[in-house]
Amino acid sequence: MISFKGVQYPKDAILYAVFFYVRYSVSYRELEEIMQERGVEADHATLNRWVVKYSPLIADEARKKKRKVGTSWRMDETYLKVKGEWVYLYRAIDKHGDTVDFMLSKTRDEAAATTFFENAIGSNLLPEKVVMDKSGANRAGLININLYLLLAGYWWSFIDILQVKYLNNIIEQDHRFIKRLTKPMMGFKAFHSAQATVAGIETAHLIRKGQLDQQVVPAYRQFMALAG
Template sequence: MPTEPTTYPGYRFPAEVIHHAIWLYHTFILSLRDIELILAERGLLVSYESIRRWCLCFGTELAARLRKRRPRPSDTWHLDEVYLKINGELFYLWRAVDQHGVVLDILVQERRNATAAKRFFKRLLAGLKYKPRKIITDGLRSYGVAQREVLSGVRHRTSRYLNNRAENSHRPTRRRERQMQRDCVA
């Protein structure tokens, strides 16, 4: 396993500070200015703009490294989609969660049809290399079409009440969306 760099050339702060700021941003529902205040409380004067740049530069790399170390997901997956407005346009955020609430994969797409569901299933399986025993979805019929073509041997249940695990997984995204809307209005 490769060791973490102690410093990043061209950056003033050590790698631990950069990783901690990125972790705070992506794990908790905090704004960049909140993270700036948390770091200032610890004696580190970092601009929120620096934290934003760190998240853009190193966020995907750090997330990929964490994803590799996570344990194998359970055999029951909950799938759901929710709409988001991004720059005034409507998009759908597709999310897969295992029975313990661990997010398996997320995909943003413009459509909510069978082709989009198949694309999400294929991406999910390519990233995890495991097949579930059972998937649970809401009543969207696109899941059934995609399940028959991509996950033919997997049991499929549709129930809006059994899918609460996936619905609850959307809550932090919704909270962050509401917070960003408040910041734009003020």
């Protein structure tokens, strides 16, 4: 359960504001007006603090509670701007389009790809295969995972690596939802702020896909329920 101890606003108001920001294409100034119309006086700086503080915590709960994904993954990375510099959003979905995992990284290299696969496998079942583009760094990252499996004695669990671009169209399409929300934000001022916001956006996207198996409940209620 996420703690709201010491906050001066109702828990539901905070969570509603966070959900609205990460689900819809609004600025903090616009969100400030929306909240005022609902009787909540919170300035844009306060709203930003809520998003940065609570989005990652809710995303962690979503990772624990989402349904199991398939063992055939599509992996790719896309780009965001932080302080005028490009950073890299690693993402994976299964062949049905369900979100496997995501990770924002300052670098796009073998080490970053390896870390992404370690995290994704750590919170999901071991995939049988991963489809990716022609990226040498991503391939090297997955080869590292296979080496770890070999050294651990799990040689029969090797992950097949397929570098076929057209098979990866599904994740390139999936990127569009994330980009549609981040583009109007005109870049982020700090990496940790970008990480937090992306975590919230990915969680809202996961709920939108029905990965919590609670489709009968409004999306914002599912988001709030993750906070306990």
